[in-house]
Amino acid sequence: MAMALSRLSPFTSPAVLASRSFSTSRPDQKNMVLVDGVRTPFLMSGTDYKNLMPHDLQRYALTGLVNKTGIDKDIVDYICMGTVIQEVKTSNIAREAALGAGFSDRIPAHTVTMACISANQAITTCLGMMSMGVYDVCIAGGVEFMSDVPIRHSRKMRQLMLSANKAKTVGAKLGLLSKIRPDYLAPELPAIAEFSTNETMGHSADRLAATFGVSRLEQDDFSRRSHIMAKEAAEKGYLSDVIPVKVPKGKDFVSADNGIRVSTEAQMAKLKAAFIKPHGTVTAANSSYLTDGASAALIMTEDKAKELGLTPKAYFRAYTYVSQDPKDQLLLGPAYATPVVLDKMGLKLSDISVLEYHEAFAGQILANIKAMDSDKFCQDVMGRKEKVGTVDMDKFNLWGGSLSIGHPFGATGVRLAMHSANRMIREDGQFALIAACAAGGQGVGMVLERHPDAKL
Secondary structure, eight states: OOSSGGGSOOOOOHHHHTOTTSOOOOTTSOOEEEEEEEEOOOEETTSTTTTSOHHHHHHHHHHHHHHHHTOOGGGOOEEEEEOSSOOGGGSSHHHHHHHHTTOOTTSOEEEEOBTBTHHHHHHHHHHHHHHTTSOSEEEEEEEEOTTSOOOBOOHHHHHHHHHHTTOOSHHHHHHHHTTOOGGGGOOBOOOOBOTTTOOBHHHHHHHHHHHTTOOHHHHHHHHHHHHHHHHHHHHTTOOTTBOOEEOTTOSSEEOSOSOOOOOOHHHHHTOOOSSSTTTOOOOGGGBOOOEEEEEEEEEEEHHHHHHHTOOOSEEEEEEEEEEOOTTTSTTOHHHHHHHHHHHHHTOOGGGOSEEEEOOSBHHHHHHHHHHHTOHHIIIIISOOSSOOOOOOTTSBOBTBOHHHHOOOTTTHHHHHHHHHHHHHHHHTOSEEEEEEEETTTEEEEEEEEEOTTOOO
């Protein structure tokens, strides 16, 4: 059995695709399923979660998953979580959160990081172990906590402080103190720029939008669409993966995302460029915002789910990771990943019922959509025979996305999977495609298939 599902040969035949009443499962294939998933409400950083620690949020997601599925914690074989800005006290946050949530200390856990697709990496890490027969039941997810990021002393100050540990006499310690200069006191914040290019993601998004001719109005309109759809989905009760969280000293439960705000065209037009000033088109209103939140998903082999009497929502059918030039193609991961994962399945873009793409910036999403619909770009830049296809916006992010719901870097992958699974059930779809960009010029593509027994 191959280590990664993405390495499997396509397992979909035209005859099977002709009818949604059949699954693409094969008897010689180990099926991996998404049983269910949860997330805490995604909140703008600096709001109700600000006095917590990251492992607290992840712990809430884990306990919420257990409560929602009703599983015995002891059936879990392995836990893998993603995060990006790590809390130094809990470097392996998966392990600390698992212990805090009451899981057995005999259950191994580790933490992965792959920028905005860290939760996707957590999921596929578990899928790889399960495909090899190492485990049958895993929990994957992730957390991000931007309300309290690690801020370091300057390197000179750190070196002096480490030297102070070795100073034995009062004279030696005073001598070190005398070396302190004003610039030693300047703090170092986590980098918001790409290490390899020293360019911020927002600056890159602005350039990408200009390259593909995405106007400011198009970006504002798409962002407003995201907020409108997220608001409607929340009001209709579609965001059933959200679990309430009781914050210490808080009077009430936090039960809803707090960044969904529908603005008028005029309100959005008033905002100034955020990165390329004064003529850039990326603003605070058409960008995703710093977010706190956590997620967790229960994934297992289909045979194990049947044995435990659990009803899966979806199959994990294929996945791939891609990487490009971090300077000029930093945010084009979805355009590159989409055709690769479709090819693995023997599918076309038009065969997909549900599209769930991570919205880092409105300009980034629209540029990827234009790239996939361009014969010239797909042939000359991506080296393909023809364009990937035209994205049907009636299938695209119908419950909102990262622009409106928020984007905790380490947690978004599970939200995308849950939106995909639940939308397939509500919309009577067969296949869902997930795609996302990530820092470093990387990206992910995943295909899920609705399970025949799936229910909300």
